Amino acid sequence: MSVVNHLPVDVDPADLEHVARHVAVLAGRLIVDERPVDLGVAQTKSSRTDIVTEMDSRSEQLLRAELARLRPDDGVLGEEGTSHSGSSGITWVVDPIDGTVNYLYEIPAYAVSVAACVGDLADPERLVPVAGAVFNPVTRELFHAYAGGGARLSVGEHERRLEVSAQTDPALALLGTGFGYDSAKRARQAALLTDVISQVRDVRRIGSAALDLCSIAAGRLDVYYESGLNPWDRAAGQLIVAEAGGVVRGIDAEPTSDLVVAGPQVLVEQLAAWVLPARTWIDPAREA
Incomplete structure (x- = not known):
């Protein structure tokens, strides 16, 4: 509906x-x-x-x-x-x-x-x-x-x-992400990024989730993921991405504070396949 x-x-x-x-x-x-x-x-x-x-x-x-x-x-x-x-x-x-x-x-x-x-x-x-x-x-x-x-x-x-990127090849995709305020969580996020960074064109960390999502909508970033976003961090941005032709998802379906992945559908599916198996980077209590 x-x-x-x-x-x-x-x-x-x-x-x-x-x-x-x-x-x-x-x-x-x-x-x-x-x-x-x-x-x-x-x-x-x-x-x-x-x-x-x-x-x-x-x-x-x-x-x-x-x-x-x-x-x-x-x-x-x-x-x-x-x-x-x-x-x-x-x-x-x-x-x-x-x-x-x-x-x-x-x-x-x-x-x-x-x-x-x-x-x-x-x-x-x-x-x-x-x-x-x-x-x-x-x-x-x-x-x-x-x-x-x-x-x-x-x-x-x-x-x-605005329209999201037309890029479909992850190896040529510019990836955006962010890090949490807790130092232990940042370390886990950085460990995951070392696995992901070799599979994309390059990585950008802007420091504003709202602007990251808008950059996805404008095609300035190809794909984006982050854990720990609150509703006020992402609400406007996720709508702007969706209305620009992109997809915004979480661990199962809708984005939550656990995970937000945004971009063109092909890249979102690929990025989710990389980050979801290693769920301990989101929460160390999670089973992989």
Whole structure:
């Protein structure tokens, strides 16, 4: 059944995409225009390297306030705040700065990610995105899509449709991936990568899952995998990939925090065949 069929009858996904674009750009401008000169780490989360800056918090506050103004009956799930359900059947999944370490170091590869989803907020892994936007405020690139409407990249007044790579040969594929904040998990991920890297053209680690997925949609990367992505890391990006003609899967079918593999179907199937047998790189308690 089409994702659109799960939408409330009075909701147009194109309208949700418009809202996603608006709030993503608003927050993106905030984190660039109002970045403190002496920006530092405000707090940490899962480890000393999993950081939050004051601008992460300010960006999420802005996103929540603007969404409450425009869509007061919707729910919100954000990285830096508590979630709340709404009465409309729509939940906004937001990442106020995806790529916070890049942001801290002024590496221009970070983004605001905003997605409108359907599903039960009590099971956030299973929320299904129906509209979304990812905005890189440094390059001013706005990636956006809605279910059934295709994916596009807008820069100022210029807009173009996105399509995933046509590459089918893994040996010629540029692979994207990422690493977790926990040092033991990074070591396992690196060990797997040593097996994979010889089977592809080369590997890129950008540092923002949202931008990795958008790079897949734009054909800048051929295929991508990562473990440990939360719903706010991937919701908008996975829709943009799907609307650009790509496939996004997990260990069994749908992507989850355990695994995301994205790209053209042929490459996704090949990459999954490489990484799935070695499941201990995802979780050492798993059976291979």
